[in-house]
Every structure is written in C-alpha cells, then in structure tokens.
Amino acid sequence: MANSTHGQLLDGRALSREMRGKLRLEIEGLIAEGITPGLDVVLVGDDAPSQIYVRNKERSCERLGIRSRVHRLRADTSQAQLEDLIRELNQDDSVDGILVQLPLPKGFDTESALALIDPTKDVDGLHTVNQGLLMSGYDGLRPCTPLGCIAMIDSISYDISGKKAVVVGRSNLVGKPVLHLLLQRNATVTICHSRTQDLAAEVRAADIVIAAVGQPELVKGEWIKEGAVVIDVGINRLEDGSLVGDVEFDAAKERALAITPVPGGVGPMTITMLLYNTVEAARKRRKKWGLSRKSEV
Ligand code: NAD
Numbered sequence: 001m002a003n004s005t006h007g008q009l010l011d012g013r014a015l016s017r018e019m020r021g022k023l024r025l026e027i028e029g030l031i032a033e034g035i036t037p038g039l040d041v042v043l044v045g046d047d048a049p050s051q052i053y054v055r056n057k058e059r060s061c062e063r064l065g066i067r068s069r070v071h072r073l074r075a076d077t078s079q080a081q082l083e084d085l086i087r088e089l090n091q092d093d094s095v096d097g098i099l100v101q102l103p104l105p106k107g108f109d110t111e112s113a114l115a116l117i118d119p120t121k122d123v124d125g126l127h128t129v130n131q132g133l134l135m136s137g138y139d140g141l142r143p144c145t146p147l148g149c150i151a152m153i154d155s156i157s158y159d160i161s162g163k164k165a166v167v168v169g170r171s172n173l174v175g176k177p178v179l180h181l182l183l184q185r186n187a188t189v190t191i192c193h194s195r196t197q198d199l200a201a202e203v204r205a206a207d208i209v210i211a212a213v214g215q216p217e218l219v220k221g222e223w224i225k226e227g228a229v230v231i232d233v234g235i236n237r238l239e240d241g242s243l244v245g246d247v248e249f250d251a252a253k254e255r256a257l258a259i260t261p262v263p264g265g266v267g268p269m270t271i272t273m274l275l276y277n278t279v280e281a282a283r284k285r286r287k288k289w290g291l292s293r294k295s296e297v
Contacts, residue, residue, distance in 0.1 A: 008258040037282035045075035045105040096282040097123035123277040146178035148269030161186040169212035211246035221251020
C-alpha cells in the first residue's frame with residue numbers, strides 16, 4: 001500500500017528547473033570574472049531526432065547564458081574533415097565543451113572521432129580518459145545521464161553510503177559509469193546484464209535500483225524491495241506511441257520510497273547535467289585543471 005513514506009515521485013522537470021536556476025547564478029558569477037562558458041556541438045548529417053536534441057541543447061544554453069554554437073556538417077563530410085574540426089575546437093580557448101552528436105551517419109568511425117576530443121572539454125564524459133579517471137576515483141568530467149541519476153537520489157537527501165545498489169544494464173553510456181558513481185558514494189554495487197541468471201533475486205535485494213536496459217517494464221513492480229529508491233533510465237516507445245520505462249511503474253510505485261516517472265524523470269536531467277558539465281569544464285580548465293582523488297578505504 002502506498003503511504004506518505006512511499007511512492008514519492010522524483011520529478012526530473014522540477015529538479016532540472018531548480019538546478020538550472022542555481023547554474024544560472026554560477027554562470028553570472030563566471031561572466032563577471034570574464035569567463036563566458038561556451039559549448040560547441042558538432043552535428044553531422046540530417047538525422048531528424050538529432051536535429052531536435054541539438055536544438056534543445058542550444059536553447060537550454062542560451063537561457064542560462066552559456067555561449068552555444070552548432071557546427072552543421074553534411075552527411076558526405078569526410079572523417080578527416082570532421083577530425084580537423086574537432087582539432088580546431090580543441091585549440092580554441094573560447095570553447096569549454098565539445099559535443100559530437102551521436103549517432104554519426106554510417107561510415108564514420110565514431111570511436112576515433114570521440115578519442116580526439118580534448119578530455120578537459122569532453123562534456124559528454126565519454127572519452128576513455130574521463131572513463132578511466134572515474135574508475136580510478138579521480139576528478140574528471142562524468143557522463144550526463146549517470147550524473148542525473150545520482151542528482152535525483154540526492155534530491156531527497158537519501159544516504160547512499162552502505163546501501164545495496166543494483167544497476168541493470170552495463171553500457172559505457174549509463175550502466176558502467178553509474179556503477180562507479182555509486183561506488184564512490186560507498187554503495188555496495190551489483191551490475192546486472194543480459195546474461196544475469198536471476199535478475200528478480202538481484203533486484204529484490206536492492207535498496208537502490210537503477211534500470212538502464214531499453215526493454216519496456218522488464219523490472220517487475222513486485223521485485224522492488226519495500227522502501228527502495230528506483231531510478232528508471234529506460235525510454236521505450238510502445239506501438240500506441242506512448243512512452244514507458246524499464247520498470248513496471250504503477251506496481252513499483254506502491255513499494256518504492258521514491259521512483260522516477262517516464263517521461264519526466266531522468267530524461268530532463270540529462271541536458272541539465274550537460275549544462276553543469278559545461279560550467280564545470282569552464283571553471284576547471286580556465287582556472288587550471290588539477291587532478292585530485294578522494295581517499296577510499
Ligand atoms: P544499451 O543497449 O547500450 O545497453 C543495454 C544494456 O541492457 C546492456 O548492457 C545489456 O546487457 C542489458 N540487458 C539487455 N537485456 C537484459 C536483460 N534481460 N536483463 C538485464 N540486462 C539486460 O542501452 P543504453 O544506451 O545503456 O540505454 C538503456 C536505456 O536507457 C534505453 O532505453 C535508452 O533509450 C535509455 N537512455 C535514456 C537516457 C536519458 O536521458 N533518459 C540516456 C541514455 C539512455
């Protein structure tokens with residue numbers, strides 16, 4: 001049964017508004033110091049959803065006072081031309097963040113292109129240097145969606161330390177980085193994937209569930225431990241056009257302490273964390289980036 005301590009909705013839109021309000025103040029402070037954070041997005045080809053995502057990012061930057069620039073390249077651009085542009089942006093001191101919108105059209109070598117981005121400007125946090133810094137517990141730029149997941153848990157002042165967290169999905173984009181972010185916050189973490197033998201048993205034991213698979217309602221509501229925090233990253237479009245997550249929302253909500261809806265949960269947080277990373281990159285790069293590491297025992 002839902003009661004006052006159950007079924008709290010983790011509203012990604014509301015949290016995004018709050019976080020962007022704080023970011024705007026931080027940006028005003030930076031601008032007063034003569035630093036205008038700048039994000040450069042590289043868009044290759046004319047994939048329709050990518051055009052919309054890029055427009056949203058541009059608009060979000062403008063609203064906060066981040067200088068944004070979109071470099072539109074034709075689908076028949078060569079890999080060498082794309083790489084030249086990335087090198088140019090690496091050298092440009094007014095550029096704090098470089099984002100290559102994925103997916104690139106067929107024929108491009110995505111890995112090689114991403115590997116060229118200066119890691120201090122890698123606001124998507126996907127460069128292997130940043131992934132390595134995360135794994136080793138050093139400061140660096142973190143992937144946006146995993147950062148958004150942690151921000152949502154923090155928004156209800158839930159103490160992650162010592163809790164058992166289960167991450168479902170092991171992608172480099174979400175599953176693996178979120179595993180390390182939780183580990184840094186002293187959770188005991190299990191990561192599940194397509195070969196996991198008993199997903200239900202793993203989820204039943206979890207105080208925190210993060211689902212990032214891409215299969216509608218794979219995680220059943222009855223698996224959720226009473227009082228667990230449930231973060232649903234999945235976005236699945238059903239035949240009737242509606243969107244659902246990877247978790248059976250209505251049943252899970254009855255048992256969870258707090259849960260993210262789909263849509264309106266993790267989704268809106270991803271762009272917010274991109275803006276956060278751009279400001280973070282501007283601050284660190286222009287005030288000299290230094291490596292620091294939290295102690296672990
Ligand atoms: P992916 O396809 O790269 O990875 C899916 C993972 O799920 C794999 O590691 C696989 O092992 C695992 N998996 C597959 N079947 C499974 C099963 N039966 N049991 C357990 N694990 C299983 O996907 P991704 O890029 O990590 O994205 C996952 C979902 O999150 C997608 O729906 C995607 O659209 C969504 N997503 C949302 C945002 C956002 O901003 N909200 C951002 C990124 C991804």
